[in-house]
Amino acid sequence: MATAPPTIGQRIDSQYAALSPQEQRAADVILDHLGDLAVYSATELAKMSGVSKATVSRLFRRLGFSDSAEVREHARALRSQGAPLGGVGAAAGTPSALAAHASHETENLQKMLAGLDDGRLDAAARLIAGAGEVVLVGLRNSYPLALHLRQQLAQARGRVRLAPVPGQSLGEDLAGLGSRDVVVLVGFRRRPSGFALIMQALQERGVPVILISDSSARRYAEGCVQWLECPVDSVSAFDSYAAAMSLMNLLASGVLGVNVRDGRTRIATITSVYDALDELETPTSFY
Known part of the structure; x- marks a missing residue:
């Protein structure tokens, strides 16, 4: 039976220690937004993490993705399969999050x-x-x-x-x-x-x-x-x-x-x- 390829979260976990401080900042933002990662571009992720777009693009390549479009497709595929997504830092109890849930x-x-x-x-x-x-x-x-x-x-x-x-x-x-x-x-x-x-x-x-x-x-x-x-x-x-x-x-x-x-x-x-x-x-x- 073929083994499913690792998720982006698993790839980050396995390589996190080897990432540069800037790449770790971008990785942290990705982990905190796994649930809605499919809607973000590399530019938006860079702005959210306070790093350059080049840093985000370099991180994607280190994780085995060609570009942000492939990352978004990966995130959509995981969510459609029911894979739990979302980082520890996700704000689950804020009013906006509760309203979106309801x-x-x-x-x-x-x-x-x-x-x-x-x-x-x-x-x-x-x-x-x-x-x-x-x-x-x-x-x-x-x-x-x-x-x-x-x-x-x-x-x-x-x-x-x-x-x-x-x-x-x-x-x-x-x-x-x-x-x-x-x-x-x-x-x-x-x-x-x-x-x-x-x-x-x-x-x-x-x-x-x-x-x-x-x-x-x-x-x-x-x-x-x-x-x-x-x-x-x-x-x-x-x-x-x-x-x-x-x-x-x-x-x-x-x-x-x-x-x-x-x-x-x-x-x-x-x-x-x-x-x-x-x-x-x-x-x-x-x-």
Whole structure:
């Protein structure tokens, strides 16, 4: 398997001690602005770091880039892959940064909702509600989302499980599934290399798949019965899953709404078991 080339941040880290003081100043500015590096020219970076444009250009060449255009393309490619970008010195808590974060979160949510107004969310909810067994699969950064969705769906219906169990393989969890079951595959970007094989194995067994991911997984959409797209782009160093968590809420609520009476009965039963096991804290009244 080919090894991915080092990122610009990794290149700076490996060569930082050998850089001249002027180049280190430019490198510091680059590290502090990795999240938005794609929008800066060499001239702008030079001005921000208080060095000459020639110094910035020389630094780029030492890092293995031909010019600032190649650096910007490199930064765009990293961000599109979900690589965390941003330096320690990035001002995360300033009013302007918080406002930009809120604005982008709202934009992600609006994009996600706009993609669901064609009835696909309802179709996915009905498919889950009527399935014999529902298996939630989420790997790497998608695992917490799949775990949360499993917890919500378990309130609405039985025979819902998460796969794989931590530390275990996936094969035994998929082997017994068939056309009457459903796999909800959560596969946001930076997926493991075997993701395509998971899709292929499910297709060969005729298992309906609901795929939840960002736009990077569109190439897998053809093999799914339902494709729910959710953006995770962020103005910060890391991807944001706020809209994705909102989507999980909508999907679970939709499943509960398919058979409201059965769902309420199940919730009541679960609540009684909570009480019998004394599992939940008793709410404190402030009045």
